[in-house]
Amino acid sequence: MIIDAHTHIHPDAKGFGEKYDASVENLINSLENSDVDKAIVLPIYPEIPNKFVADACKKYPDKLIGFASVNPLEGVKAAEILEKDVKRYNLKGLKLHPRLQDFDLKDPRLIPIFQKCAELKIPVVVDAFPGINLSNNESIPVLIGRIASTVPDVNIIIAHAGGYKILDTLFVAKSYENIYLDISYTPFYFQGSSIERDIKFVIKKIGANRCIYGSDHPELELSSTFDLSVKLLKKYGLSKEEMKYILGETINSLIS
Numbered sequence: 001m002i003i004d005a006h007t008h009i010h011p012d013a014k015g016f017g018e019k020y021d022a023s024v025e026n027l028i029n030s031l032e033n034s035d036v037d038k039a040i041v042l043p044i045y046p047e048i049p050n051k052f053v054a055d056a057c058k059k060y061p062d063k064l065i066g067f068a069s070v071n072p073l074e075g076v077k078a079a080e081i082l083e084k085d086v087k088r089y090n091l092k093g094l095k096l097h098p099r100l101q102d103f104d105l106k107d108p109r110l111i112p113i114f115q116k117c118a119e120l121k122i123p124v125v126v127d128a129f130p131g132i133n134l135s136n137n138e139s140i141p142v143l144i145g146r147i148a149s150t151v152p153d154v155n156i157i158i159a160h161a162g163g164y165k166i167l168d169t170l171f172v173a174k175s176y177e178n179i180y181l182d183i184s185y186t187p188f189y190f191q192g193s194s195i196e197r198d199i200k201f202v203i204k205k206i207g208a209n210r211c212i213y214g215s216d217h218p219e220l221e222l223s224s225t226f227d228l229s230v231k232l233l234k235k236y237g238l239s240k241e242e243m244k245y246i247l248g249e250t251i252n253s254l255i256s
Contacts, residue, residue, distance in 0.1 A: 001037045001248045002035055002036045003037065003247070004036045004038070005039075005157075005213060005251040006040065006042060006159065006185075006212075006216050007039040007216070007217040007218075007222060008041065008044075008217065008218065009022055009053070010022035011048070011052055013026070015047070016218060016219065020218040024056045027064075027218070028063055030221060034226050034227075036226050037248075038062075039064055039065070039222065040066075040067060040092070040214075041053050041057065041064050041066050042067050042069070042095040043069040043095060044097050044100055044101065045070050045101065046071070047100075048069065050068045050085045050089060050091065053066040053067070053068075053091075054085075054090075054091065065092055065255065066089065066090070066092065067091055067095045069094065070094070070113065072096055073103055073109055075110075075113070076112045078112070082094060082113060082116055082117070082120075086122060092255040093122045094124045094125070095125045095127075096126050097126075098127060099131045105140065105144060110147065111150060114147055114154045118154035123154075123180070123255065124154060124155070124156050125159050125182065126140075126159060128140040128144065128158045128159055128160055128162045128163060128165070129159065129160040129185065129186070140162060140165060141158055141162040141165050142172060144158055145176055148176040148179050153178070155178050156178060156179055158179060159182045160182060160183075160185045161183050161202065162186075166195060166199065167202070170206060173202075173210060174206065179210070180212055180254070181211050181212065182214050183211055183213060183214070184213070184215055185215075185216040186199065188225070188228070200236040203246070204236075207245075209245045210250065211250060213246050213248070230247075233246065
């Protein structure tokens with residue numbers, strides 16, 4: 001089964017900007033016109049509510065898999081909300097976005113949420129593509145690594161493989177076996193650069209069984225991004241077995 005592990009929908013079809021169609025219908029149409037079997041839909045609290053994602057998954061149960069999002073600064077309360085929503089909506093993971101949700105990965109209030117995910121046996125996707133207005137030079141993957149060390153029973157997916165910090169992501173993943181890499185967006189943003197080549201290096205070093213495909217739809221359209229990604233992965237000289245892990249088996253093992 002091929003799974004796109006990084007997609008978004010929005011209550012407002014233009015919620016990500018006028019040039020993007022973030023409607024549920026556009027996502028489903030893209031799936032139906034591609035070789036991708038299912039897509040994981042990632043909400044972002046409070047802009048994209050859990051119920052909105054859950055309703056879309058209920059409408060298209062054979063196509064969509066929902067994750068949850070909460071306000072991480074609410075600590076124990078957020079953990080309680082997460083547990084409630086995961087159970088009543090059958091959500092399969094948690095998405096956190098430090099930049100858009102405006103929180104610091106060093107904040108101790110985050111720990112109960114990661115502990116709850118470990119208890120619920122669901123993975124946490126943490127956006128790690130740096131913004132342009134970073135207040136310091138701290139590496140997001142390294143900060144995620146500290147959480148992985150503190151809560152070793154939770155599986156954490158570093159989204160976008162850490163962007164230009166991809167080599168930091170590599171060494172964090174080498175240090176903590178509960179770290180996985182989402183390779184969405186970064187290969188295309190840095191196309192033609194040394195970072196694009198680093199992705200092959202990183203996949204080979206940590207293993208395809210810890211790497212996860214995603215498109216970041218609608219910013220990068222699902223079907224065309226999948227086709228380009230397959231060409232890129234084949235250019236890396238990956239085996240069919242390695243391709244199967246990246247294109248579905250790794251993420252499926254984390255949500256099953």
